[in-house]
Amino acid sequence: MTRSPAAPSGSLLAAAGLHKAYGPTTALAGADFSVHPGEVVAVMGPSGSGKSTLLHCLAGIVRPDAGTVRYGARDLSALPDAERSALRRTEFGFVFQFGQLVPELTCLENVALPLRLNGVKRREAELQALHRLEQLEVADARGKRPGEISGGQSQRVAVARALVTTPRVIFADEPTGALDSLNGERVMRLLTEAARDTRAAVVLVTHEARVAAYSDREVVVRDGRARDMAGVGLS
Amino acid sequence: MTARNDEHGTPRPGRGPADRPTGPAGAAAWFRDLRMGARFTVAGGREGLLRAVLTALAVGLGVAVLAVAASVPHLLDERDRRTAARQVDTPLEFEQPGHEPRKSSGTLVYRDAGTDFRDKKVGGALLRPEGADAPVPPGVTDLPRPGEMVVSPALGRLLDTDAGKLLRERLPYRTVGTIAPAGLVGPSELFFYAGDGRLAPGDGAVRIDHFGDDAPGLPTDGELVVLIALACVILLLPVGVFISAAVRFGGEGRDRRLAALRLVGADGATARRIAAGEALCGALLGLLAGAGIFLFTRGFATHVTVRDVTLFPSDVTPSPALAALIAVAVPVLTVVVTLSALRRVAIEPLGVVRGAPTRRRRLWWRLLIPAVGLALLVPSTVAVARSPFYGPVETAMVATGAALLLIGVAAVLPWLVEACVARFRGGPLPWQLATRRLQAGSGTAARAVSGITVAVAGAIAVQMVLSGMQSGHDRPGGSVASWSHVKASYRPGTPEEIVAYTKAFRATPGVQDAVAFVEQYATVPGKEHDVTTVHVADCSVLRTLARIDSCREGDVFVATEKDGEVNTAGRFPPGTALEMDGFERAKERGTPAYRWTVPASARVVETLPGPTGDHQYGVLATPSAIDARAIPDARTTVLARVDPGDRDDSVERFRNTAAAVDPGMRVWRLGGVVKENHLAAVEEGLTIGAVCVLALIALSMLVGTLEQLRERRRALSVLVACGTSRATIGWSVLWQTAVPVALGMALAVGSGLGLGRLLLALIDERVRDWFAFVPLICAGAGMIVLVTVACLPALWRLTRPEGLRTE
Amino acid sequence: MSIGHTLLALLESGPCHGYDLKRAFDARFGHDRPLHYGQVYATMSRLLKNGLVEVDGIEHGDGPERKRYAITDAGITDVGRWLAEPEKPEPYLQSVLYTKVVVALLTGRDADSLLDAQRTEHLRLMRELTRRKVSGDLADQLICDHALFHLEADLRWLEITAARLDQLAEAVRP
Known part of the structure; x- marks a missing residue:
């Protein structure tokens, strides 16, 4: 019943036939996926369906047991760890549900972190970081540490951090999972707006329909397979 | 430890319905809580077991050191007893x-x-x-x-x-x-x-008619008193610091556990009692481990050489009173430390609130401690100039001063780490991560490192003192002595014997030149400061001592060294009356002094350098001109020069010849004596001890760092997901360890050198080795690397993407 | 429309009398409001007129005459079309959706894709509302949010139903 995903032609990031098991637990069993530049794709599905694993595979954090992940001309699943790290550092941005900010660094330093990992000078990095914080309406928190700001603020700081390197793909894993509706909506609005501004693709893992409503397209992961919903219902 | 505490034992009014059962009270509650704490120590899974083992090992090491220290009195007694028994x-x-x-x-x-x-x-x-x-x-x-x-x-x-x-x-x-x-x-x-x-x-x-001498022992000299006092302070202080650090291993985990207990209804007092139980259990395990370590290491006592003499293992037995003191003091110390640490922490049901974390550490009282120490030490240095002997007051002052100085160092360190770290801004990313982490909470690291600091500062000070004393012992005696010069001394010989000795020594392989004569000091009666030497030997010998043209039996010469310091010819011209007296005990026996006048016919001659290069100025007499046998305490002196190329064997052959003449003949080497370094063992032990302390503290830092990493597991996983290379994180762990250790080491070196300098001043010695601390610094650097490397596997594991999973 | 489609679907398992149809409907879907017999009669005559059912036979007894209805091929196609077409997302859809799911299960059709189609439709509308909300003023936002929360509730129902489809199939298929 699994349909092949939207045609990978012109796609920025495409995965085919992904398999991944953690010990006896099968997380992915032949999942396909693709995303185009500037597209926001929601990955939905019940808990434990493998949607986070799909995201981890797509982002090159986890190497799938089988299948390929193509980013442009490169096969992520074949790259060595160092190159995948470099790719994540330069081309991808990440937002997670919680606990992603380094607790000892100030918000500004947290946002500047990816740039500094790329070798940008501290002053320059923090300048750009400040710009992103302003864009995410959280510049007030720049001097504070993650423990001293609210959950909504810290998610916006996290989004700012994901955006700071102007990535081509932003991976967001339940970015609003720990937030109330209003804060969640705000984060989603800012995230999708910023992504559209920069033509970044967004892979958005969520189980909330209202969050998924910010996407252009949705993929449902069920039993380790990804089902592209664009074609459903037209038959 | 099971003493009843009435405050907790009796229920307070207004504390919930009185008719509800509230569990055991009084001693029973104490017992229950202590036992529960003990269970937590030993039944905490693999990690809890590791912590328990670490604590036991650390406390055990401390206990073993204490046991050795407690054995010192017995050891000295035993040695003195055996020495006296064969005297x-x-x-x-x-x-x-x-x-x-x-x-x-x-x-x-x-x-x-x-x-x-x-x-x-x-x-x-x-x-x-x-x-x-x-x-x-x-x-x-x-x-x-x-x-x-x-x-x-x-x-x-x-x-x-x-x-x-x-x-x-x-x-x-x-x-x-x-x-x-x-x-x-x-x-x-x-x-x-x-x-x-x-x-x-x-x-x-x-x-x-018997062996054994019960003459009272000699009073210990000041140098030794200072050294012993210092060694006790230096060895025992880090042990104390260390034991108190050891019982805090895994403190954060324990606090969380206690918080969970508070959530299900344990009150603050119960939580403290449980903590005490844990500490007590650790201490008891430590005592057992300590006994084991002590018995094990005691077997190696034979390999320890102190002052040329090794120890029998059975000598190393703690005195019962001190052993009992250790068995009581260590658990008490651990419980006190635990409870006092808990005072700064409020264990609430929802978590642990560390008391006023943002409050800056204050400096003044921390500085006060070493300042008082210095104030006690400095007057003693001045006093030593007046009298080199120590009374009990001075000893106490020195020991207290040194102790306070070292404790002060430990107290200043947390402030120093905090103050330094607060100033760090920017820098490369790993550095920034590390310093920010330290800024967020440097207390744990600083506490661990303060143990090192005390130990290292103490070790450096003692090493300096030891090397100072040692070089003092090895200092060359006089300018004339060279490594190939030998001197022997014996009862006064007859002229024939003197000639025979000279011949025998000259015939010994490796001896290049030898001369023998009978000699004794002589004074001018009534003028005690006019001292010269009378040498008695036949003409053939005398000719080697001075430039003598003609010599017949019965001649006397006044030999003066050309350009020498002493104008012998001027002060003891022919015709001077001389008196030769025995040493004190000869006087006691009533042996009369020998009076003799340099004959007016004596000729003034110029000395020649002897086999050992020095000039035998004074009065030279042929045997018939003086009754050598009547001179009290006169002795035969043999001076020889051996082949410098085969020096060691030649000296031994010279000794063999001397022993053949008479086993009672005493032989000295003039300079170049390579004494086995009798303090080497102390120095070595000190270094080993310091390194052991470093290693254990490295372990405790490792535990702390691992705990910290685990707490940050999510942030770490996210960092890796964002593309941070593990090297970056690894470096940040390195810096995080390195900064406090480096600061601690710097402080230790500074204060150690200062203390060593002061103590050397106390025993009136100069600093001879400013760089004795270098090996310890290397050990410290090694420790930093070790902790980091040991953290890496856990780091790798923690940064796996699984850490990102939220379910 | 839905009562007609439901009755049609019930006929798929075999011809039956109008009264039996009412009983079968009430048993499965009429928990709160049982059908009036008149409703059944009116619906059946409309279906008959549209050629979706045919009269299979008439029994003459003591009471009124009883017609036996059977579904035609056109009727079967009509049920299939009805099931495949997602409902226009609007509040309080559950009864219709539930009916459709049960019907699909009863008639051996794919309930999964029915639910998927419906959730896609829901999400499509939610996207539209979200877009309007993001670009609109506060009043727009509040109105859209109201709709969004309701749609979200439906969507959650769809998801939970999808997750329990096997259980449901067992319950409706004796």
């Missing part, structure tokens, strides 16, 4: 027989025959029993018969080897037995008793 009431050299027992079947003639072999002392005595009931020295079952000897095991081994060949020639006796430990000060002591059938009282031999 005989030996008269001084050349002394005539004094109050000796009459010859009987229960007497024995004893003569000291100690020698040196390759600059190592070989103790020994010649014995001749005068009857069947002659006393037997301790450790010996049967007296050796003439031509036989009994030897210590170490001497026996030495004689069996090639290295002991030359010594074998000197001891031409057949070995018939060994001396038991009861007759030896230490297991590696070189000692022998030989039978000599011709031995007669006189010439250093004495008749005795």
Whole structure:
């Protein structure tokens, strides 16, 4: 019943036939996926369906047991760890549900972190970081540490951090999972707006329909397979 | 520890319905809570077990050190007892027989025959029993018969080897037995008793009817008092700091556990009692481990050499009172430390609130401690200039001062780490991550490192003092001495003997030149400060001592050194009346001084350098011009120069020749004596101890860092997901360890050098080795690397993407 | 429309009388409001007129005459079309959706894709509302949010139903 995903032609990031098991637990069993530049794709599905694993595979954090992940001309699943790290550092941005900010660094330093990992000078990095914080309406928190700001603020700081390197793909894993509706909506609005501004693709893992409503397209992961919903219902 | 605490034992009013059961009260509650704490210690899974083992090991190490320290009195007593047991009431050299027992079947003639072999002392005595009931020295079952000897095991081994060949020639006796430990000060002591059938009282031999001397021991000298006081402070302080650090291993985990207990209804007092139970359990395990470590390491006591003498393991036994004190003090210390640490922490049901985390540490009281220490030490340095001897007050001042200085160092460190770290901004990313982490909470790291600081500062100070003292001992005695010069001394010989000795020594292989003469000091009566030496020898010898054109028996010369410091010819011209007196005991015996006048016919001559290069200025007399036998305490002096190319063997051959003349002849090397470094063991032990402390603190830092990493697991996983290379995180862990350790080391080196300098001033020595601390610094650097490397596997594991999973 | 489609679907399992149809409907879907017999009669005559059912036979007894209805091929196609077409998302859809799911299960059609189609439709509308909300003023936002929350509730129902489809199939298929 699994349909092949939207045609990978012109796609920025495409995965085919992904398999991944953690010990006896099968997380992915032949999942396909693709995303185009500037597209926001929601990955939905019940808990434990493998949607986070799909995201981890797509982002090159986890190497799938089988299948390929193509980013442009490169096969992520074949790259060595160092190159995948470099790719994540330069081309991808990440937002997670919680606990992603380094607790000892100030918000500004947290946002500047990816740039500094790329070798940008501290002053320059923090300048750009400040710009992103302003864009995410959280510049007030720049001097504070993650423990001293609210959950909504810290998610916006996290989004700012994901955006700071102007990535081509932003991976967001339940970015609003720990937030109330209003804060969640705000984060989603800012995230999708910023992504559209920069033509970044967004892979958005969520189980909330209202969050998924910010996407252009949705993929449902069920039993380790990804089902592209664009074609459903037209038959 | 199970004392009833009424405050907690009686229910307070207004604390919930009184008719509800509230669990046991009083002692029962104490017991229950302590037991629960103990269970937490031993039943915490693999990690809890590791923590328990670490704590036990650390406390055990501390306990073992304490046990060794507690053994010192017993050890010294034992050694003194054995030394005294074999002592005989030996008269001084050349002394005539004094109050000796009459010859009987229960007497024995004893003569000291100690020698040196390759600059190592070989103790020994010649014995001749005068009857069947002659006393037997301790450790010996049967007296050796003439031509036989009994030897210590170490001497026996030495004689069996090639290295002991030359010594074998000197001891031409057949070995018939060994001396038991009861007759030896230490297991590696070189000692022998030989039978000599011709031995007669006189010439250093004495008749005795028993072994053993109960003369009171010599008072300890100031140097040693300072050293002992210091060693105690330096060894025991880090042990205290260390034990208190050890019981805090895994403190954060424990606090969380206690918070969980509070959530289900344990009150604050219960939580504290449980914590006390955990600490107590750790301490008891530590005591057991300590006993084990102590018994194990005691076996190695034979390898420890202190002042040329090694120890028997059985000597290292703690005195019962001190052992009991340790058994009580260590658990009490751990409980007190735990409870006082908990005072700063509020364990609430929802988590642990550390008291006022944002409050800056204050400096003034931290500085006050070392300042008081300095204030105690500095006056003592001034006082030493006036009197080199110490009373109990001064000793206490020095020990307290040193202790306060070291405690102060430990107290200043947390402030220093905090103050330094707060100033760090920017820098490369790993550095920034590390410093920010330290800024967020440097207390744990600083506490661990303060243990190192005290230990290292103490070790550096002691090392400086030791090397200062040592070089003091090895300082060259005079300008003339060179490494190939030897001097021997013996009772006054007859002119024939003198010639024979000279010939014998000159014939010894490796001896390049030798000269012998009888000599004694002489003063001008009534003018005690006009001292010269009278040398008695025949013309052939005298010609080598001075530029003498003609010499006949009966001639006397006044020899003056050209351009020398002493104008002998001017101060003791021919015709000067001289008086030659014996040493103190000769005076006591009533031996009269010998009066003699330099004949007016004496000629003034110029000295020549002798075999050893120095000039024998003074009065030179031929045997018939003076009655050498009447001069009290006169002695024969042999001066020789050996082949510098084969110096060590030549010296031993010279000694063999001397021993052949008479086993009682004393031989010295003039300079170049390579004494086995008797403080090397102390120094080595100190370094090993410091390194052990470093290693254990490294372990505790490792535990802390791992705990910290685990807490940050999510942030770390996210960092890796964002593309942070693990190297970056690894470096940040390195810096995080390195910064406090480096600061601690810097503080330790600074204060150690300062303390060492002050202590050297106390014993009036100069600093000889400013760089004794370098090995410890290396150990510290190694420790940083080790902690980091040991963290890496866990880091790798923690940064796996699984850390990102939220379910 | 839905009562007609439901009755049609019930006929798929075999011809039956109008009264039996009412009983079968009430048993499965009429928990709160049982059908009036008149409703059944009116619906059946409309279906008959549209050629979706045919009269299989007439029984003459004591009471009124009883017609036996059977579904035609056109009727079967009509049920299939009805099931495949997602409902226009609007509040309080559950009863219709539930009916459709049960019907699909009863008639051996794919309930999964029915639910998927419906959730896609829901999400499509939610996207539209979200877009309007993001670009609109506060009043727009509040109105859209109201709709969004309701749609979200439906969507959650769809998801939970999808997750329990096997259980449901067992319950409706004796």
